[in-house]
Amino acid sequence: MFAIVRTGGKQYRVAAGDKIVVEKIAGDAGSTVSLSDVLLAGEGSDLKDVSGLTVSAEIIAQAKADKVIVFKKRRRHNYRRRNGHRQQHTILKITAIG
Template sequence: MSYAVVDIGGKQYRISTGDVIRVEKMKEDPGTNVVLDKVLLVSTDEEVKTGRPFIDGATVEAKVLEHGKEEKVLVFKFKRKKNYRRLRGHRQPFTDLQIGEIKVR
């Protein structure tokens, strides 16, 4: 079982071939292929390669499946005895990626 750790949008994800992951929104259109080059670690059955901070020549191919928004998160601020109440909602945008091939030179 081989896997890799990649940096996407400032966050690190442990991925394998065929995985579907949800990342911060990307500007690529659905159906297009993207190449992720910030690979921090690659593990195969024989060895583990780590980068400083990234592995030179290592890439991960992924396909953009769709864009969307997460469920709404409500933020409620309240101060007692002051009649202060604020209600705000937030829906975080996301992109779903399907991991293709992990390549290491």
């Protein structure tokens, strides 16, 4: 069985046992979270009713993404700015759908 869930403004297709990387969700490693914003669910080509359906997941780790360097420059104006950013994300393991 699979489900389409929305978290952090993005949509993910998940099934039991999958590992996904999502925007940061509050919680410690080992705790469980419930993703209640299920958009679609089904098995094979059959679609199921999603009213009251939740996806439970276990937090594997809280991590940071690779650093993104933002460099701005304006020619002939002695203007240079260098900034870096590391987005925080959460690694989830889907335990059950239903």
